[in-house]
Every structure is written in structure tokens, then in C-alpha cells.
Amino acid sequence: MVTLIVDNKEIETQEGSTLLQACLDNGIYIPNLCYLSGIEDPPGSCRLCFVEIEGYDQPRTSCRVRVQQGMVVRTNTEHVRRLQKTAFELLLSTHHVDCRNCPANKKCELQRIAKFLHFGLKLKRLEPLERDIEVEHEHPFLEYIPTRCVLCGKCVFVCRKRNGQPMLSFAKRGFDTVISFFGEKDKAVDVCKECYACAEICPVGALLVKDSPNIPNP
Numbered sequence: 157m158v159t160l161i162v163d164n165k166e167i168e169t170q171e172g173s174t175l176l177q178a179c180l181d182n183g184i185y186i187p188n189l190c191y192l193s194g195i196e197d198p199p200g201s202c203r204l205c206f207v208e209i210e211g212y213d214q215p216r217t218s219c220r221v222r223v224q225q226g227m228v229v230r231t232n233t234e235h236v237r238r239l240q241k242t243a244f245e246l247l248l249s250t251h252h253v254d255c256r257n258c259p260a261n262k263k264c265e266l267q268r269i270a271k272f273l274h275f276g277l278k279l280k281r282l283e284p285l286e287r288d289i290e291v292e293h294e295h296p297f298l299e300y301i302p303t304r305c306v307l308c309g310k311c312v313f314v315c316r317k318r319n320g321q322p323m324l325s326f327a328k329r330g331f332d333t334v335i336s337f338f339g340e341k342d343k344a345v346d347v348c349k350e351c352y353a354c355a356e357i358c359p360v361g362a363l364l365v366k367d368s369p370n371i372p373n374p
């Protein structure tokens with residue numbers, strides 16, 4: 157076991173654990189969207205899980221740091237919160253917020269993070285950004301709503317883990333990136349109808365099982 161100090165509290169965790177996992181396991185919440193327990197090489201893409209670590213000049217994303225004996229960590233400094241709010245605001249700039257008509261309402265990670273950071277879901281400083289989001293809607297059992305997708309990649313990770321090879325993947329590039337079932341429709345008929353792991357793991361209302369009464373118009 158490894159012992160570290162987080163926000164002046166001594167915690168214990170398993171050697172090799174990520175700092176984010178160690179904090180979450182010990183009841184210390186750090187905002188996060190793209191991290192999943194068991195992921196070997198966390199993508200570190202949402203830029204929400206910043207913490208300050210003694211000995212480092214700049215805050216670091218805690219999902220990409222492995223714990224070390226005696227580490228001293230702060231999760232709630234002004235600098236950390238500023239970085240988290242900026243990352244969160246950028247995420248929201250491409251997100252169509254319409255919680256009342258969203259099946260994720262009240263169980264959405266964005267809502268949880270907004271509440272934790274005391275940060276509204278409606279943009280204040282930034283203008284909403286329009287993405288080029290042409291996606292196919294032909295999956296037999298699943299509906300993808302790109303204007304709600306935070307590109308966390310959890311759906312791709314769980315699908316690969318469960319089925320060996322993901323039925324869905326990132327498509328396009330940079331700002332226009334989306335999730336796509338490209339090329340996997342035939343296989344999906346057999347695999348997806350017994351699975352739905354992707355829709356279950358989606359932290360927002362972006363991936364839904366078709367024919368659910370909750371499916372809204374994208």
C-alpha cells in the first residue's frame with residue numbers, strides 16, 4: 157500500500173493506482189469525464205481532473221499520474237479551480253444544453269460537475285461553437301446525439317473491453333470529431349443487441365438505446 161496526503165488528509169491506496177482513482181476511492185471527488193477505472197493508459201482529454209502536487213510547478217491531470225509514497229496533493233486550490241472551470245466552459249461551448257428534454261437529466265455528469273464547481277451550464281463568456289456534425293443514424297439499436305457528446309471515449313473503451321473489438325470509434329478530426337459506427341453495422345446486428353454497454357457508460361445523454369420512450373429529436 158502507498159500513503160499520501162490529499163487536502164491535509166492521509167489516505168492509503170494500492171501501489172500503481174492513478175492519483176484520480178486513489179482520491180475517488182477515498183471519497184475525495186475530483187471532476188472527471190474521460191477516466192474509467194481499469195483503463196491502462198487514460199487519454200487525459202477532458203482536462204478536468206487537475207490537482208496540485210508538491211514538487212511540481214504546474215497543476216497536473218490526476219488521471220495521468222501514478223501515486224507515489226508520501227505524495228502531497230491539493231485538489232481545491234484557486235489555480236486548480238480556474239483550470240477546471242476553463243476546461244468545463246470549453247466543453248459546454250459545443251454542447252447543446254437542454255436538460256429538461258434530455259434522458260440524462262438528473263443523472264448527467266455535466267450537471268454534477270457544474271454543481272460541484274458552482275458553474276452554470278449556460279455559457280456566459282464564450283460564444284457557442286458550431287461543429288460540422290454530419291453523422292450516420294443507421295445503427296439498428298442505438299441513437300447517437302453528437303450535440304451532447306463530450307467525446308470522453310468511454311463508449312469505445314467499454315465496447316472494446318467487452319467485445320474484443322469496438323463496434324464504434326472516433327471519426328473525423330479535431331474540432332469535428334464524432335463517434336461513429338462506421339463500417340460495423342453488420343457486426344452490430346449480432347453484437348450490440350446483447351450488449352448496450354456503451355449506452356450504459358455514457359456520462360451524458362449522447363448515446364441512447366433506440367425505441368426508448370426518452371429518445372428526443374437531436
Ligand code: SF4
Pocket residue numbers: 251252253254255256258259260261262264265266267277304360361362
Ligand atoms: S447531457 Fe446533461 S447537460 Fe446536456 S442536456 Fe442532457 S442533462 Fe443537460
Ligand code: SF4
Pocket residue numbers: 304305306307308309310311312335354357358359360362363
Ligand atoms: S457517446 Fe457518450 S460515452 Fe461516447 S464519447 Fe460521447 S459522451 Fe462519451
Ligand code: FES
Pocket residue numbers: 187188189190191199200201202203204205217218219220
Ligand atoms: S479525467 Fe483526467 S483528463 Fe479527463
